[in-house]
Amino acid sequence: MKVETESSHADASNQEAEPAQLLDDEENKHLPVKKKTSCCTGLKVFLAALSFSYFCKALSATIMKSSITQIERRFDLTSSTVGLVDGSFEMGNLLVIAFVSYFGAKLHRPKVIAVGCFIMALGCLLTAMPHFFMGYYKYEAVSHRASSANLTSKINPCLLHQDANKTLLEFSQAGCEKETSSYMWIYILLGNMLRGIGETPITPLGISYLDDFAKEENAPLYIASLHTIAMLGPMFGFMLGSLCARLYVDIGFVDLGNITITPQDSRWVGAWWLGFVIAGSISLLAAIPFCFLPKSLKKPEGANHDKTSSSVLGERKATRKTHTSAKSKPKKWSIILKDFCTSLKTVLSNPMYLTLLCSSLLQFSSFIGFLTYKPKYIEQQYGQSTSKSNFIIGLTSLPPVGIGIFLGGFIMKKYKMSMTGAAKFAYSMSFLAFLLTLLHFFVGCENHVVAGLTVSYDGKPTQKHENALFSECNSGCKCATNVWDPVCGDNGVTYVSACLAGCTASVGHGKNMLYHNCSCIQASGSQWGNNSATLGQCPKSDACSRNFIYYTAIQVLSGFCYALGGTPAYMIMFRCVQPELKSLAVGLYTLVMRTLAGIPAPVYFGALIDRTCLKWGSRSCGLRGACRIYDSNAYRYAFLGLSAVLRAPSYLLGLIFIVLVKKHYPAKKSTSTENGGREEVPMNKEDGFKSSEPLTGSLEAENKSCI
DSSP, rough: HHHHHHHHHHOSSSTTTTHHHHHHHHHHHOOOHHHHHHHTHHHHHHHHHHHHHHHHHHHHHHHHHHHHHHHHHHTTTOHHHHHHHHHHHHHHHHHHHHHHHHGGOOOOOOHHHHHHHHHHHHHHHHHHGGGSOOOOOOOHHHHHHHHTTOSSSOOOOOHHHTHHHHHHEEEEEEHTTTTGGTTTTHHHHHHHHHHHHTTTTTTHHHHHHHHHHHHHTTTTHHHHHHHHHHHHHHHHHHHHHHHHHSBBBTTTTSGGGGGGOOOOTOOOBBBBBHHHHHHHHHHHHHHHTTTTOOSOOOOOOOGSTTTTHHHHHHHHHHHHHHHHHHHHHHOOOOHHHHHHHHHHHOOOOOOOOHHHHHHHHHHHHHHHHHHHHHHHHHHHHHOOOOOHHHHHIIIIIIHHHHHHHHHHHHHHHHHTTOOEEEEEEEHHHHHHHHHGGGGGSSSSOOOOOOBBTBOTSSOOOOOOTTTOOGGGGTTSOOOOOEEEEEEETSSSOOSTEEETOOOEEEEEGGGGOOOEEHHHHHHTTSSSSTSSSEEEEOOOOOHHHHHHHHHHHHHHHHHHHHHTTTTHHHHHHHHHSOGGHHHHHHHHHHHHHHHITHHHHHHHHHHHTTTTTEEEEEEGGOOOOEEEEEEEEHHHHHHHHHHHHHHHHHHHHHHHHHHHHHHHHHHHHHGGGTTTTTTTTHHHHTTOOOOHHHHHHHHHHHHHHHH
């Protein structure tokens, strides 16, 4: 307190102000070490720690997105259930966001962030914990169970299943005793919710801490650095998810030579838990620096030596007086509640803000649902493995989004867009991206040729959901129809099992097992091969591989176009409300997006995807497992169609928003001619807009929505 009063008296004397500045400048020239020390122990350390925490939270979020398919198969869940697990992050975030926003600024902010990073790490580790308590992964593979008994003997798959009903009954009764393990996915839901709770204080408290103790001209640079580093999180997350998906789930504990499935198989489960262990460990490291940072920092010394230091000092004194008077006269809760209701009514009665809110809600619902199941769509539609799907998303989708966000802000600054100009630019870029995404309907792939599901044993198309797994060629075998253990015949047709293919002999073991004398392949009129079959589904055609390249190119272009107009779109939200209501408008926007888009969208997207399943897997007690194969055409039209149906009405609302903007700002043009024809000058004066403010709360949501 003594130091503070002495400095204030020194600054107050106008006669000695200029000599003091010269002396300070001379001392600063001879004391570079002191400047360096304060830099390393103050704000820049906090900036480095906060950037690392941004990277960690983006990494862990991406690991969850890239592991959705693995979790679905490992725990035999439907897509709608796994969508609920994914949405639990938003639930945890909403539980504490109000508490953190109100009380967090009054506490030791770095330590609160440290606690948040620790909780986030705990949530990641809790998510991975079921793997260590469930035992080894047992996929449905009748041929594997038979061949593991004696690897050197030849097995007749047809004769093997004469007592199939009895065998499956014994297997089901044995599995019922361990059925409690199927509920272990609840720990993943709780862990994801815990991660959402831990992530809550990082952004609001971190940004406010930077804004309080950084120079005003440096704040935009710091915030831009944060979001640039945060963009690396999803990229590394998808790359790490790709690596983990390539490894078998029980790697190091089982003999991989006896595993009969490959990463391209719909039963394959990668080491999904490894990504969460790595993300949790890194988040734990991110919490350490915040524990040693002070509650408050001194403003940079250079801030006191500018020409406006006396006016700034006067403003600070006035602010202190208002704070002391406010403390002496605390407001009653009834008055605070009345003010809040009045402010909320004012925001919701703003037609521009309400139109923008509804339009954004539709678009976010579409993006969140599409992003959640995007890896699964690539797997099922184009026959790619989970590992390759994650790799392609991380490599091709994220860099264009980052470049688009940067160029969007640059274009807006260079051309000094007005409110109307920014609205038109954001609308046109988003609509162009929407038109590009409609091309996805035309670059899909045909269904897998599966006998009894998509085609008959004679090669003719079957009716939807028609149960035609049995035919004359396999009538002599008693085959289990609820087991998915596909084989690929020489004729290019996939059969649900070697038994249903009518195979009577086999050689080899593991992935190299080969089946011979398959009567169904012979009956189809195959003119090549020896009527044999190999393990796994038949690959899709070369035309499908070309369509996958077109799909990737369309994704890159559409993501870039949407990100290009993303920054102006979010800046509009700050301009269309009064300056004093800006914080409330942003908080309400975040609440609506998380509640009405983040939580329900993955659930109803997953429920629609479930309706396109052709063959469900089986688990113990006769319960239904995860889906093994989908109707590719129905999947494409349902998944892309729902996304398009949600986005299309948002552009009608966008047109209404542009009309409202033109009506609200026509008078500005007459005033703007006095300012050189620039509409944004009076608009900024009225709205109190700063170019650095929207970047603090908007780019993170844009990063999530445009991946």
